[in-house]
Amino acid sequence: MSNDAMRSAMSSTKPSSPASGTARLTYPLSQRLATLTEAGILEKRPYREATSRARFGYYLTEAGQEVKIIVGALQQWGDAHRPHPDGPLARRVNTRTGRPLRVAFVDDRGEETALANADIGAPVVS
Numbered sequence: 001m002s003n004d005a006m007r008s009a010m011s012s013t014k015p016s017s018p019a020s021g022t023a024r025l026t027y028p029l030s031q032r033l034a035t036l037t038e039a040g041i042l043e044k045r046p047y048r049e050a051t052s053r054a055r056f057g058y059y060l061t062e063a064g065q066e067v068k069i070i071v072g073a074l075q076q077w078g079d080a081h082r083p084h085p086d087g088p089l090a091r092r093v094n095t096r097t098g099r100p101l102r103v104a105f106v107d108d109r110g111e112e113t114a115l116a117n118a119d120i121g122a123p124v125v126s
Helices: 003-010 029-038 062-081
Strands: 042-047 055-060
Touching: 029 042, 029 055, 055 062
Parallel strands: none
Antiparallel strands: 042 055
């Protein structure tokens, strides 16, 4: 799945045009949305605004909601290691409180684990 496809899925904005300084998209938004829908990340639902024709909206599925963790981790890494000259391009915030969020490893007791102590290659024990 392309980075542009994920950005489109996570954002309520349309893809930027090449004139605005972003890379030209390699395939149309409709194809990216179809790919994300087929992958179970988005759900396509009809809606109709007053005096308008029926249209479709795309909404994150439960699996799509979980992708936020991955995107948030990548944003956090980029902010720390590849910062944009004008500062972060997006913020991670709690929608209820407005407080900033960060991605971390949390153990089964709810305690945060330092990155130095996080082993993501440990064998599975049955």
